[in-house]
Amino acid sequence: MTLVKTGNENIDSFFTQYLLMLGEFEILELEGMETYPLIVKILLWCYFFLATFMTQVVFFNVLVAVIGESYAEKWADKDKYALQ
Secondary structure (H helix, E strand, O other): OOOOOOOHHHHHHHHHHHHHHHHOOOOOHHHOOHHHHHHHHHHHHHHHHHHHEEEEEEHHHHHHHHHHHHHHHHHHOHHHHOOO
């Protein structure tokens, strides 16, 4: 199943795997999108990938911060737990 059809099998595979990683949803073409110039279609895909990539980076950063804070709390109390 290919969600994106660009004509190049390698690019189609990359797009499909990326979209599956995000949760297996289909990109519905906007009404009249086939009449858009090629540069507009390319910019739309670039904005989409930039936005989803940045969201993943921010979420990963939050995850690391939460884990780091928990680790710091446990490290500060290590002497108290070591004596028990």
